[in-house]
Amino acid sequence: MKKTENKAKAKGDLPRWLGEKGTYVYVLIMLVVFSLYCTDKMFNVVADRKNFFQSLTIVYACVLLPAAGQALYHLVKKPSELKLPGVDTVLLLFLLEGIALSTVISPVGKRIFWEMPTARSISGLCFIGCILVYFGVRRFGVFNGPVLWGWMAGSAVIYLFGILCSCGINFMHIQDGVENRSYFLSPLGGCNINATYVCLMLPLLMVMFLVGEGLFSQIVSGVYLYMGFLFSFFIKTESSAITMIFGLFLLGYFALEKKEWFGRYTQVVGIYLGAKLTIRILLYLFPAHLYPFDGINLKLLDLRTILVEAACWGLVAVLQRWKKDIFRGAVFRIRKYLLGAAGAAALLFVISLVAVNLMGEAVPEGSVFRHLLITDTTFNARGFIWRETVDLLREEPLINKFFGNGLGSLYDKVYFGADREALLGYMGGNAFYDPHNEYLQCLVDMGIVGFVGYVGLLAATLVRALRRWKGNDWQMAVALTLSVYMVQALVNAYSIMHLPLLFIFLGFANGYMLRERDA
Numbered sequence: 001m002k003k004t005e006n007k008a009k010a011k012g013d014l015p016r017w018l019g020e021k022g023t024y025v026y027v028l029i030m031l032v033v034f035s036l037y038c039t040d041k042m043f044n045v046v047a048d049r050k051n052f053f054q055s056l057t058i059v060y061a062c063v064l065l066p067a068a069g070q071a072l073y074h075l076v077k078k079p080s081e082l083k084l085p086g087v088d089t090v091l092l093l094f095l096l097e098g099i100a101l102s103t104v105i106s107p108v109g110k111r112i113f114w115e116m117p118t119a120r121s122i123s124g125l126c127f128i129g130c131i132l133v134y135f136g137v138r139r140f141g142v143f144n145g146p147v148l149w150g151w152m153a154g155s156a157v158i159y160l161f162g163i164l165c166s167c168g169i170n171f172m173h174i175q176d177g178v179e180n181r182s183y184f185l186s187p188l189g190g191c192n193i194n195a196t197y198v199c200l201m202l203p204l205l206m207v208m209f210l211v212g213e214g215l216f217s218q219i220v221s222g223v224y225l226y227m228g229f230l231f232s233f234f235i236k237t238e239s240s241a242i243t244m245i246f247g248l249f250l251l252g253y254f255a256l257e258k259k260e261w262f263g264r265y266t267q268v269v270g271i272y273l274g275a276k277l278t279i280r281i282l283l284y285l286f287p288a289h290l291y292p293f294d295g296i297n298l299k300l301l302d303l304r305t306i307l308v309e310a311a312c313w314g315l316v317a318v319l320q321r322w323k324k325d326i327f328r329g330a331v332f333r334i335r336k337y338l339l340g341a342a343g344a345a346a347l348l349f350v351i352s353l354v355a356v357n358l359m360g361e362a363v364p365e366g367s368v369f370r371h372l373l374i375t376d377t378t379f380n381a382r383g384f385i386w387r388e389t390v391d392l393l394r395e396e397p398l399i400n401k402f403f404g405n406g407l408g409s410l411y412d413k414v415y416f417g418a419d420r421e422a423l424l425g426y427m428g429g430n431a432f433y434d435p436h437n438e439y440l441q442c443l444v445d446m447g448i449v450g451f452v453g454y455v456g457l458l459a460a461t462l463v464r465a466l467r468r469w470k471g472n473d474w475q476m477a478v479a480l481t482l483s484v485y486m487v488q489a490l491v492n493a494y495s496i497m498h499l500p501l502l503f504i505f506l507g508f509a510n511g512y513m514l515r516e517r518d519a
Contacts, residue, residue, distance in 0.1 A: 015066035016140075022063035023140040024147075026133075027504060029056060031150040034500065035158055035197065038187045041176050045189045046119050049496045050126060057129040057500075064136050088138075088510050091456040092131055098404060098450020099127050105399065106406025117408020118433040120193075122496045124407055130503040137507025143474070148208065152224050155201040159231040161186035162194060166234035167282065168289035182291035185235060192436075193497045194231075195240040199488040200481065200498060200505070202228040203247050207477035210255060210264050218264075222271060229275035238296045238380065239491045245300075247484040248272060254469065254476050256335050262328040266317050273313060276306050295380070379491055382436045389435040393443055404447035410434055438489035458486055461509050478509040 030053075037052050038045055085093075103109040103124050111117070113124035122130075141147075162185040164171040170181075178184045188194050205228070209221040232240040248269060255265035279301055283290055293301055319327040331338075356363055356372040363370050376384040389410065393401065411433045435441050442451045465478035485502070494502075 015070040018063055019067040019136070019140040020142070022060060023136050024142065026056065026060045026063075027137065027141060027147060028150045030500060030504060031147070032154040035154055035497075036187050038174075041174055042178055042184050042187070042189055045187060046116060046496065050116055050123065053496065053500050054126055054129065057126075057133060060136065061129075061132055064132075067140075086510075087460050088457055088506075091453050091460060092134065093453070094449055095446070095453025095457065096128065096131060098446030098453055099124055099407070102404035102406045102409075102446045102450060105403055106409060109406060112407050112409075116496065117406070118411045120433040120493050120495050121408035122494065122499055126496055127407065127499070130500050133500060134503040134507045134510075137504050138511035141504075141508055141511055143508045151201065152205065152220070155197070156224055156227055158186050158188060158194070158197065159227040162231045162234055163227065166236075166291055167286070168291075182236070188497055191235045191237050192239075192492050193495065194235045195237040196485075196488060196492045197498050197501075198228060198232050198235070198240055199243050199247075199484050200502060202232070202244075203251075203481040203484045204477045204505075206247065206251055206268060207254070207473065207480055209268060210251065210261050211473045211476070222267070225268060225271050226275055229272050230278065233275065233279055233293075233297055233301065236291070236293055236297055239488045241296050241300055243484050243488045244272070246487055247480060250480055250483055253335060253339060254480070256328055256332045257470065259325050259328060262320065262325075266313065266320065269313055270317075273306065273310055276301055277310075280306065382491060385435055386437060386440065389437070389440045389444060393440070400447065402447045402449055404443070404445050404450055407445050408433070410441070410444050434493040436491055436493060438492065438494050441493050457506065458482060461506055462486065465509065474509075474512075481505065482509075 034049070034052060034056075038048050103113050106112055108117075116123050116126075161171050161174060165175055165181065165185045170176065174187060175181050175184065183191050185191065186194055188197055202225070205221055205224050209218065209225060212218060212221060229244065232244050251268065252265055255261040279290075280303060283301075299305060316327055352369060353372050353374075356369050357374050360373070363373060374383045374386060376387070378386070392410070396405070435444065439451070439455060442454050446454070462479060462482040465475040465482065469476040469479050
């Protein structure tokens with residue numbers, strides 16, 4: 001290793017060496033420290049994330065300057081070697097334009113560029129930092145063993161905080177002074193942020209467990225998955241519960257490809273059921289210590305539900321073990337038809353959902369489609385802010401439709417607008433800071449231009465991964481992670497708390513960062 005580094009230096013490739021080593025150190029610090037860093041329990045977590053990310057990224061940008069200068073020099077010397085930008089580069093230019101123009105248009109552009117507009121948002125400078133990090137990781141990042149272990153270590157500690165705090169154990173006194181302890185469970189703060197975090201971090205390790213080699217790595221990955229599944233229930237958000245089920249089904253589709261993968265997939269499902277059973281036992285033994293469950297989580301943790309799931313799981317495992325792969329083989333032959341049917345059903349659901357809500361009260365009473373009508377109470381009162389946001393988007397000027405209103409602008413428009421009293425009255429004094437939907441949030445913040453850049457980058461990366469997953473385990477991990485993330489994004493928001501980690505992951509995904517291992 002040292003010989004290689006010395007050769008690189010001897011050949012005058014110091015800028016590249018700095019870029020590679022700087023990226024390596026930066027990524028490890030972000031994965032292990034960023035989500036855990038806090039200076040005053042849970043009272044300053046948002047500002048802590050902003051200051052940590054901003055300071056570290058400025059240092060990282062300085063490390064990348066020689067490589068950027070070298071690239072610019074080569075471009076000037078040999079302009080004929082200039083290549084057309086990739087799709088991801090074009091999309092990020094749209095995103096950068098959306099950030100810039102929405103900031104210029106906003107009446108408080110200076111403030112939202114430098115400071116965090118709300119507790120559940122991100123400043124313009126930090127968003128631009130995410131784009132810089134993406135290009136740095138895409139160019140120089142290598143997703144190897146230490147990075148994977150860093151991914152596991154940082155997130156596992158977050159899971160540990162959430163699990164213990166949910167069981168009434170004030171781990172490391174992180175909840176000192178916090179009134180609503182059932183909501184603030186880890187150094188990331190609120191449950192919704194924790195839900196977004198686990199949906200981003202856990203799917204990668206689900207795939208690693210499926211395709212990994214070695215008993216030790218399997219055991220460690222298994223323990224990690226067990227903690228992750230426990231955490232996804234203990235944070236008590238319906239988004240994490242639903243997306244984990246979706247992720248397990250999609251992982252099953254991938255696992256049908258090989259007998260060995262399907263065998264490990266049954267183990268993943270077993271770990272998931274084991275986590276649910278553990279919570280049932282804890283609820284029976286220590287009912288006074290655990291915060292209560294409700295909604296979908298309560299139904300999923302019903303003992304009858306667990307027993308039915310365990311019976312189905314046991315039947316599949318027995319058939320697969322004793323009948324020479326008969327179950328996997330049978331489902332494998334029809335999986336494309338199953339996927340097509342699921343896709344058609346999802347498309348029909350989306351079309352019906354849009355049509356019903358456009359019709360509104362014109363949908364006949366007693367009709368089955370009436371259940372698709374979004375009301376104020378839909379999905380834990382998210383329906384209220386979704387409806388407010390759609391009305392706002394419909395009524396705003398054309399320039400704002402295209403270029404947005406500025407990061408974090410919904411709070412100013414709704415909370416301080418004409419509907420302030422209605423919002424306060426309906427929510428009991430707890431105002432929404434965002435639409436609780438990344439896609440609506442992006443449209444309000446950065447308009448159609450920013451939406452094309454941000455959502456387009458996620459979708460383009462996902463499509464590429466789905467096309468290539470059979471030939472590359474890493475692309476399978478990318479496909480599962482982004483699929484799960486984009487589903488939970490329907491009911492959660494992007495913010496400084498996790499967006500830098502998402503762009504690091506996107507940088508790895510679009511840079512083919514496992515090419516050395518797969519060579």
